[in-house]
Amino acid sequence: MSLKNDIATINDRLTRTQRRIAEAVIEDESLLTFGNVTTLAARVGTSRASIVRFATKLGYAGFSELQQSARDEVSKKRTRPSQRVRSDASLEPLQDKIESAVRSVFEVLHQDRLNGMASPLATANHVWVLSGETSRSGAIALTSGLSMVRSNVMLVDEHSTGRELCGAQKGDVAVVFDFSRYRRHAVDAARMLADLGVTIVAITDSPLSPLSSLTDIRCELDIPAVGPFDSSVPAVIVAELLVSQVVRELGDKARDRIDRLETLWQATDTFLI
Amino acid sequence: MSLKNDIATINDRLTRTQRRIAEAVIEDESLLTFGNVTTLAARVGTSRASIVRFATKLGYAGFSELQQSARDEVSKKRTRPSQRVRSDASLEPLQDKIESAVRSVFEVLHQDRLNGMASPLATANHVWVLSGETSRSGAIALTSGLSMVRSNVMLVDEHSTGRELCGAQKGDVAVVFDFSRYRRHAVDAARMLADLGVTIVAITDSPLSPLSSLTDIRCELDIPAVGPFDSSVPAVIVAELLVSQVVRELGDKARDRIDRLETLWQATDTFLI
DNA sequence: CTTCTGATGTAACAAGGTGTACAATAGAGT
DNA sequence: ACTCTATTGTACACCTTGTTACATCAGAAG
Numbered sequence: 001m002s003l004k005n006d007i008a009t010i011n012d013r014l015t016r017t018q019r020r021i022a023e024a025v026i027e028d029e030s031l032l033t034f035g036n037v038t039t040l041a042a043r044v045g046t047s048r049a050s051i052v053r054f055a056t057k058l059g060y061a062g063f064s065e066l067q068q069s070a071r072d073e074v075s076k077k078r079t080r081p082s083q084r085v086r087s088d089a090s091l092e093p094l095q096d097k098i099e100s101a102v103r104s105v106f107e108v109l110h111q112d113r114l115n116g117m118a119s120p121l122a123t124a125n126h127v128w129v130l131s132g133e134t135s136r137s138g139a140i141a142l143t144s145g146l147s148m149v150r151s152n153v154m155l156v157d158e159h160s161t162g163r164e165l166c167g168a169q170k171g172d173v174a175v176v177f178d179f180s181r182y183r184r185h186a187v188d189a190a191r192m193l194a195d196l197g198v199t200i201v202a203i204t205d206s207p208l209s210p211l212s213s214l215t216d217i218r219c220e221l222d223i224p225a226v227g228p229f230d231s232s233v234p235a236v237i238v239a240e241l242l243v244s245q246v247v248r249e250l251g252d253k254a255r256d257r258i259d260r261l262e263t264l265w266q267a268t269d270t271f272l273i
Numbered sequence: 274m275s276l277k278n279d280i281a282t283i284n285d286r287l288t289r290t291q292r293r294i295a296e297a298v299i300e301d302e303s304l305l306t307f308g309n310v311t312t313l314a315a316r317v318g319t320s321r322a323s324i325v326r327f328a329t330k331l332g333y334a335g336f337s338e339l340q341q342s343a344r345d346e347v348s349k350k351r352t353r354p355s356q357r358v359r360s361d362a363s364l365e366p367l368q369d370k371i372e373s374a375v376r377s378v379f380e381v382l383h384q385d386r387l388n389g390m391a392s393p394l395a396t397a398n399h400v401w402v403l404s405g406e407t408s409r410s411g412a413i414a415l416t417s418g419l420s421m422v423r424s425n426v427m428l429v430d431e432h433s434t435g436r437e438l439c440g441a442q443k444g445d446v447a448v449v450f451d452f453s454r455y456r457r458h459a460v461d462a463a464r465m466l467a468d469l470g471v472t473i474v475a476i477t478d479s480p481l482s483p484l485s486s487l488t489d490i491r492c493e494l495d496i497p498a499v500g501p502f503d504s505s506v507p508a509v510i511v512a513e514l515l516v517s518q519v520v521r522e523l524g525d526k527a528r529d530r531i532d533r534l535e536t537l538w539q540a541t542d543t544f545l546i
Numbered sequence: 547c548t549t550c551t552g553a554t555g556t557a558a559c560a561a562g563g564t565g566t567a568c569a570a571t572a573g574a575g576t
Numbered sequence: 577a578c579t580c581t582a583t584t585g586t587a588c589a590c591c592t593t594g595t596t597a598c599a600t601c602a603g604a605a606g
Contacts (some may be wrong), residue, residue: 015583034306037563047586048565049584075303103372137410140409144406156538207277208281208284209284229513229516231513241367244499291553310594310595321594322556335594519555551603557598561583563590565591568587568591571585573581
């Protein structure tokens, strides 16, 4: 806003070419933030000197200072949501962190990426679910949801890794949740499965994660800290979105299975209502 | 995404300083888009040459090309919202539902109520954690977090309810997660524990829940549906908030335990970093 | 301990960018 | 038509930046 304000305050004192320059930078701010004097001059169809004079007219020492100001402006815009100021009850910073983490999950997980991650889960022979510690809730959510809509979903516990995984083979899919400190057993198991030809779907927190080099089918989440530990909320959300997408892909097959499950529940009187 | 992809595909071939560079540009993308070789090198604490080598390692001709790519990426991001309406159409209702569920968790869980639920967990002799199906992720999150900061935390599985609970007595606390259809075993177990004099902390979805009549220490959450199933996100958030509050109450005792846990992890080489 | 390899830093260089002095130009007023 | 002034373009000096060649250093292998 500050740039537009600057222009507005002196806009009646602008010369013709300066006005053209102003119009150009308002229409496409990247001319200022990413461009330089030469490109901007070319775009407007004027000389480079006029660009510099435009900057000084706005009150800056030169083009460089104007550019810096424009860059600061967009940087501030990007970081604002997290800095949002509010009253200081001790729960609110947590609320902020979690809410923005939730939002970022949906930014990362556009529909096409979600499709790319869910499709293998719909078609795989077996689905193996691996996780570290903080991501365990996500793994549970995925296993629980997925096993209600398809068969052969296995949660692999740390202490039973070898025994359970020995049947894995090509055509299977392994979903690996792991964050921040990267539990060795999860990473090792994932690497082993990848070597066996199993398709890896990774939910992790950084392109620098050891999981990221194993597969293209993955997403990187922002993980907020809640108290001393990392939150598993983003992982759980991803798990639930994956399940709902798999359900959509499987269509009637999933519905049938859910129906059969329901009759089983009824027969065993599992629920109170 | 393309930058993060680029980094991910070669992340295991990065040298130490190159990894530091990668971490820096992932954390603050403006270092790439707005910065230059000099500033990035200064930020990372390395030489300018290493920055250039990092760019070439990623497959670019040099830093300039990498910067251009980064700039293109954010330019694309800025124009995306218009496409987003179309391509993300099916995700947006879900996003709305989850975000407002998150918000409602914090509306329900004012600081005093959170205190009331967390305090018993800090002082109890034993903490028993029970759950239904969709709330299982929350139970896992609570058990996992709580057992890192205090001892005698037990997750009670459906098939082992009797065996595990027979030691419960006055002075213990049971946290029960259960929603919507109210799994019979969770409710029955909670009732039994209440009869034994165990303090019940309930996380459920309605004052009409069978759990609500057992205890005053409880909260009622709005549970959104994600696909055909109920979301466990609210339960997980409550679990994490409880843990963070217990940590605050236990103070140094919790910190000591975390420290000991850390040395154990170090000794057993549990994590990659 | 020595050697070798790869990673890192230093320094030089070429290219490109900014700012300014100065010349050219356009336009208004006489 | 002439002059004066404000505006714009040109040219140049200076500085910064990206790149590369070379020297140094650290660490693994023997």
